[in-house]
Amino acid sequence: MEDEKQYHLIDDYLSGELQGTALDKFKIDLKHSDKLRQQVDLQSAIIKKIIAHREAELKAILKKEQHSTFKAISIKSNIRIAMSIAASVILLVATYFYLSKQQPNVNSTFVADNQTDEVKKKHKIKNKRRKDTSTKRHLATTHVLPANEIGLSVQDATDFDVVEEIEVPMTEDYVERDISKDAIVKSDKIVIERDELIGTRLFSLQSLDYATNTQYKNLDATEQTVNTPNSKVGTKAEIKMEDKQTASQAEIDIPQGSKINVEYWKSVVNFKGYIYDGTKVQLYGIPQNKVLIFKELDNRIYLALDNKHYFIEKNKTYKKFSEVSNPTLLNILND
Amino acid sequence: MFGIGSLNDQAILERIKQGDESVLVLVYNKHYSLVKNFILKNSGDHTVVDDIMQDTIIAVWKNANKPAFLLQSKLSTYILAIAKNLWFKELKKRSKFKLVDETNQLNKAIDTQKNNLDDGIIAEMVNEMDETCKKLLSYFYFDGYSTRMIADKLNFANADTVKSKKYQCFKKLQASVLAKYNKADLI
DSSP states (O other): HHHHHHHHHHHHHOOOOOOOOHHHHHHHHHOOOOOHHHHHHHHHHHHHHHHHHHHHHHHHHHHHHHHHHHHHHHHHHHHHHHHHHHHHHHHHHHHHHHHHHHHOOOOOOOOOOTOOHHHHHHHHHHHHHHHHHHGHHHHTTTTTTOOTTTTOHHHHHHHHHSSSOOOOOHHHHHHHHHHHHOOOEEEOOOOEEEEEEEEEEEEEEEHHHHHHHHHHHTTTHHHHHOOTTOOSOHHHHHHHHHHHHHHSSOOOOOOOEEEEEEEEETTTTOOOOOEEOSEEEEEESOOOOOOEEEEEETEEEEEEEETTEEEEEOOOSOOOOOOOHHHHHHHHHHH | OOGGGGGGHHHHHHHHHTOOHHHHHHHHHHHHHHHHHHHTTTOHHHHHHHHHHHHHHHHHHHHTTTTTTTOSSSHHHHHHHHHHHHHHHHHHHHHHHHOOOOOHHHHHHHHHHHHHHHHHHHHHHHSOOHHHHHHHHIIIIIIIIOHHHHHHHHHHHHHHHHHHHHHHHHHHHHHHHHHHHHHHHHH
16 A cells, blocks of 8 residues: 555656645655665656557557558559550550551542552542543553543643553553563552653655755845845745744754654653654654654754644753744745 | 548547547648658758657647647647757757767767666566556556546546556566566576
């Protein structure tokens, strides 16, 4: 009983609840009693340990919860990453299947947005041609369409970047031309055709200068006097000047020899005309069996064909035949 | 289980007074960033944040259970104030520690070793106590619960019974500590 009383007294002293005379009395006792001092020290140490134990217990709870929280956060973040990866994979697979279904069909008129520019261009040309030649569709399936039949002008037809890309089915005729390497096969589906060289011939050049020179020699003296602004009577020299004005101003170099090299070409778009680079004449749309006569007059070349005369002017690109209309010049040429 | 977001400061304090340990975790998690930012901005690092935070929450727990405790500000402000005091105390301790010469440090280490031995014996005995005694003494000395509250919590008849039981538990612990201490001293 005495011990219990002392225990509670020490307890009150250590907790600060002991006050007044009771505290003073206890302090005097504490000063004079070693046993009491030891008891206070021991009780204080035990109380501290009890407090420390409880504190450690609570900290353990906090630590435990803290770890489980971090673990939960970690698991949550891992799940998020896994979900993101899974979603990406599903998206990729879905995109793959969608695109594989939307693969361009060559025979189909449908052009998907994601098709290549090459395919789009091809479809564009095909659709354009389909509109223009709806009534002559059967011709396009057998061979190259003539430019005049598909409603293209010669100028349009010369735009080879657009028109030369023509799809030709594998007919027997096509195979032959493929072997002759006239047709360049870029891939299994796209065929690009070029102009076709049919043959080459050497023509003699009929020079009319000698005949005219002899005729005009005597006129040279009178030319200056006769060729007045008011003169209504034209001389042959005046006629020549007139023709020169209507013709191209480009300088023309006629081959010195009396022969001229002529190549017969078949145009992909059935273009009818010529190219004359100064050394040879490339004729388009002129059959080889036609009778051609090349004439030279005053350093210029003329082509006689089917009782008509055409100018052959030096040029670097395709040029249509231009018929001679001047009657005086025609008379000279016909002579 | 309630989230702390749904509890106001008074409700949290009430739950602390009721001895609800789960609310400590909620308070800890909610104010962790606040305390961490303060420590990191004031010469601290991540290794001390947890310790300071735990000590802060323990202090809140102990203070909230005192009968005279009255929260006069927001709980977050109060928690940050405790954390600041603890951290500045720790910084002061560290700066003082640097001034101690090697001799003193050696003597202190020897004393600490002796004290740790004694403390270790006592701590071991506390752990070996039966659960009721352990709880009773913890509630009284650490949590500061009144004998009446302890009677309610541990299903004792009344406050006098708690007082009597407390003495018995303490004497039992003291006897075991003394027995162990003498034995260790003899060795």
